[in-house]
Amino acid sequence: MRFFPLLAAAILAGLMYLAIFERPSLMAFFGSDAEEAEETATPDQAASAVPESTQLVRVVVxxxxxxxxxxxxxLRGQTSAARQVDVRAETSAVVVSEPLRKGASITQGQEMCRLDxxxxxxxxxxxxxxxxxxxxRVPESESRVLEAQARLDEALINQNASSRLNADGFASTTRLASADAAVAAAQASVSTAQSGLRAAKSGIEAAQAxxxxxxxxxxxxxxxAPFSGLLESDTAELGTLLQPGALCGTIIQLDPVKLVGYLPETEVNRVTIGAQAGARLAAGGNEVRGKVTFISRSADPQTRTFLTEIEVPNPDLAIRDGQTAEILIASAGADAHLVPQSALTLNAEGTIGLRTVDATNTVQFQAVKIVRDTVDGIWVTGLPAQADVIVVGQEYVIEGVQVAPTPWEATQ
Structure with a gap:
């Protein structure tokens, strides 16, 4: 019963002896000298025996x-009403008009609140x-001025006559002094009358005020209403006591509507007043078009961005205030390349770009800037006028290595 296990053990021991100690003879017996030589060759010998082209990394270009x-x-932004104002009372009184309800259309000059x-x-x-x-009182004061002026003229004539008579010895000095006193009194009377006239005119101005x-x-x-628009709140209720500054109602104007966004300082010089602009609204995906009407000259101190406003027609009032919008503003054209999105990669410094091959099939890294994203690919700038871009295998090579490029057309 123990014969077969012993026989199997002996056969296994013999096979192990041949595989370990007589391996060269055994391989020669079976005609495997060429394979053994290939396996036992040094790495340098093996590399020299393989064609150089088979050692290069293959990429698709x-x-x-x-x-x-x-x-x-x-840029991203939001819609904003062209005008919005809180209409407030300027005096204190009780409201005696029926209120207008929010959402109602209102025209410029229409009555919103009437006070007692x-x-x-x-x-x-x-x-x-x-x-x-x-x-x-003015005519009376004017007549007094004329009367006083006549008395002054008369006194001046008497004074002149007395002065000549006194000089010729026909009038006494007392008479001349009396004439001088009469002139002084007449002048005082004129001043008083003129003061009365000025007071009368001042009274008129005060009464007019x-x-x-x-x-x-x-x-x-x-x-x-200061302008036409929509009521965003009910007007003041009947019987409400309004004090100066109290709210009568809020008006909002949505035609035209504004698109408000913030330009980064790296892009602000690419946009000009009057440039065409479009936007896609987050709610419903509606697309609208307009023109740039304002670019701030001072940056926001926190974000270093510049306020930009775009005016968009809104005759049907379909665009509401405060909707989120993705805004595109037209700027000067540029030379760009359309590349597959999958071809983009990063270098060791984290710069986004593309790997290309030059005339010697050496890999180069080209930093690029994304201009536009489309369904067919991404438009980028920063490449030469013509470039061989690695579109498959760019993640397995680095700058400076030589590759075996395969044209893109050959893989289709």
Whole structure:
């Protein structure tokens, strides 16, 4: 019963002896000298026996030529109403008009809130009466001035006559002194009359100011819309007491509407006033077009970006205030290459770019700048006019190594 296990052990021992100690003879017996020689050859001998082209990394290369494209500056922003104002009261009174409800259309000059006039009409009548009284005093004051001026002229004539008579010895010195005193009194009378006339005119101005104030106060009782738009809030409720500064209602104007975004300082010089712009709204994906109307001259101190506004027509009021938008602003064209997105890579410094091959099939790294993303690929700048770009295998080679390029067309 133990014969077969012993036989199997002996056969296994013999095979192991031949495989370990008699391996060269055994390989020669089976005709494997060439294979053994290949296996036992040194690495340098093996490398010299293999053709050089089989040692290079194979990559797929696509030859790209630059094309002129319209570049655009892309930024994110939001829609904003062209105008929005809180209409407030300028005087204190009770609201006596029915309120307008939010969402209603309103035109410029339309009444929003009417306030109780109270005694303001009586105050206007009183101011007008005072004005009439002041105006009636002016003719009387003017006549007094004329009368005083006539007396002064008469006194001057008497003084002149007395002076000549006294010089010829026909009038006494006392008479001349009396004539001088009469002139002085007449001059004082003229000054008094002129003061009375000025006071009368000042009274007219004060009365006119009182009338204007009363009329202005009455005008403040009717609060009107400063421009056409939509009500964003109900107007003040009937019976509400409004104090100066209290809110009557909020108006918003959405036609035209503004697109507001912030340009980075690296892109601000590429955009000009009047440039064409478009935007895709986040809500619904609607696309709108307009023109750049404003670029800030000062940067935001926190973000170092520049406020930019674009005016867009909105006749149907479909665009709302505060919607998120992706904005594209047209700028000068540029020479760019259309490359597959998968061809982009990073170098050791983290710079985005493409790996290319030169005339000697040596790998080069070219830093690029993305201009536009499309469904067919990515438009980039920074490459020569014609470049052989590695589109397959770029992650397995580094700059300076030699590769075995295969044209893109040969793989299709």
């Amino acid at each position: 696509k030859t790209l030529t630059a094309q002129q494209i319209d570049s655009a500056v892309v 006039e109270g005694t303001r009409q009586a105050a206007l009548a009183q101011a007008q009466a005072q004005l009439s009284e002041a105006q009636s 009182a009338v204007a104030g009363a009329q202005t106060e009455l005008g403040r009782l009717v609060i009107k």
